[in-house]
Amino acid sequence: MSTTTLEKSAASAESEAPAHLITVTFRVRRFNPEISDQATWQDFQLEIDPKERVLDGLHKIKWDHDGTLTFRRSCAHGICGSDAMRINGKNRLACKTLIKDLNPSKPITVEPIKGLTVLKDLVVDMEPFFQAYRDVMPFLITKGNEPTRERLQTAEDRERFDDTTKCILCAACTSSCPVFWNDGQYFGPAAIVNAHRFIFDSRDEAGEQRLEILNDKDGVWRCRTTFNCTDACPRGIEVTKAIQEVKRALITRRF
Amino acid sequence: MSADTSSAVDPVEGVSLYDVDNPAPVIEPPRKRTKKTPKSTRTNFELYGWLFMRLSGVVLVVLVLGHLLIQLVLDGGVSKVGFAFVAGRWASPFWQGWDLLMLWLAMLHGANGLRTVINDYAERPKTRFWLKNLLYAATVFTVLLGTLVIFTFDPNIR
Ligand code: SF4
Ligand code: FES
Numbered sequence A: 001m002s003t004t005t006l007e008k009s010a011a012s013a014e015s016e017a018p019a020h021l022i023t024v025t026f027r028v029r030r031f032n033p034e035i036s037d038q039a040t041w042q043d044f045q046l047e048i049d050p051k052e053r054v055l056d057g058l059h060k061i062k063w064d065h066d067g068t069l070t071f072r073r074s075c076a077h078g079i080c081g082s083d084a085m086r087i088n089g090k091n092r093l094a095c096k097t098l099i100k101d102l103n104p105s106k107p108i109t110v111e112p113i114k115g116l117t118v119l120k121d122l123v124v125d126m127e128p129f130f131q132a133y134r135d136v137m138p139f140l141i142t143k144g145n146e147p148t149r150e151r152l153q154t155a156e157d158r159e160r161f162d163d164t165t166k167c168i169l170c171a172a173c174t175s176s177c178p179v180f181w182n183d184g185q186y187f188g189p190a191a192i193v194n195a196h197r198f199i200f201d202s203r204d205e206a207g208e209q210r211l212e213i214l215n216d217k218d219g220v221w222r223c224r225t226t227f228n229c230t231d232a233c234p235r236g237i238e239v240t241k242a243i244q245e246v247k248r249a250l251i252t253r254r255f
Numbered sequence B: 001m002s003a004d005t006s007s008a009v010d011p012v013e014g015v016s017l018y019d020v021d022n023p024a025p026v027i028e029p030p031r032k033r034t035k036k037t038p039k040s041t042r043t044n045f046e047l048y049g050w051l052f053m054r055l056s057g058v059v060l061v062v063l064v065l066g067h068l069l070i071q072l073v074l075d076g077g078v079s080k081v082g083f084a085f086v087a088g089r090w091a092s093p094f095w096q097g098w099d100l101l102m103l104w105l106a107m108l109h110g111a112n113g114l115r116t117v118i119n120d121y122a123e124r125p126k127t128r129f130w131l132k133n134l135l136y137a138a139t140v141f142t143v144l145l146g147t148l149v150i151f152t153f154d155p156n157i158r
Helices: A003-015 A054-065 A127-135 A155-160 A178-182 A189-199 A207-214 A228-232 A239-254 B002-007 B045-073 B083-090 B093-121 B125-152
Strands: A022-030 A040-048 A084-087 A090-093 A108-111 A118-120
Touching: A022 A054, A040 A054, A054 A108, A090 A228, A127 A189, A178 B093, A189 A207, A189 A239, A207 A239, A228 A239, A239 B045, B045 B093, B083 B093, B093 B125
Parallel strands: A022 A108
Antiparallel strands: A022 A040, A084 A090, A084 A108
16 A cells, blocks of 8 residues: 555545544455465555445545455445445444444454355355355245235234345355355355245245255254354344244144 | 555565466355255254254253262262162162163264264365264264163172
């Protein structure tokens, strides 16, 4: 990182009455396969408003300091789920994490999520994650003729799976799960959450099939109730509870 | 190119082994789901395994705590335990049954727990295979030996 950039941004910040700005160190995990096979830490000093988000800090780095920094983001408002990363050792969305909530007097570490192949800097290969998602058939399946009107449902029936409809497929949960880290075969919390969304939907008729898929040796039974997923979910979904509900449905189906 | 080299990762000893046309190999996730991954196992084995762990756990709490209480706390503690004490207890079918049940449940509970640990932590399929075989052999041996002793115990042995 060149010192000239630093001085320039510091100087310009001073001239614009920077009373609300603080100096924060971003410690970013960098990996570029075109340069080295090793990932390294790189520090960036930023003058930034503590009420801004980690994503704003990453933008500042990319736009003002080092254009080679690579990360995913799209909506910047916690909806698209593309910027899950490990910030200060915890999986979060960079666009929903305020710098003031992170103890900015210490360096803020930003790493890619774990358990998936890092392609460059903070970008990982999401394919195994989406493969598990596709495996649980996350779409409405019905038999018989299509009704001419919408498929109606009572408010209570809708309430049953309300929590799991909120998933944005950010992979924060799956990539925080130690069972998934050790062995990428586990379906992972996100796939189970999205199966839950249809298993408990009164309009759907393939719940049996989905339960059978999750009864697999790499399905719900590998869950150790570590609760990392519930802690990580930026949408506040009770992920572990959803997994337990699927287990219970499997058991009550048998006995 | 050299400009961003200095900004991103320092090449080892000045020369980079990798470049745009020859990127470094990325680290694959442990076992990526591929076309070759064995298809789902349509059995209820894991379901019954999970249920067994919960149920045997509850029963073991009673059995093991009772066992520890009798052996280590009541009637002068561990100093009373000797050949005569064991012989006296095993004269009753109740204690024989207690110990037999405890042996089987504890061994299967522990073996299934270790099986999960091996599944989680052994990385190569071969390591998994051998560790699990070792585990199963040890389990079968211990359970059979223990059962044999409980049933053929002779208090008059010299
Ligand atoms: S359950 Fe939560 S953490 Fe997991 S993918 Fe969905 S939104 Fe992300
Ligand atoms: S950028 Fe869309 S969720 Fe953060």
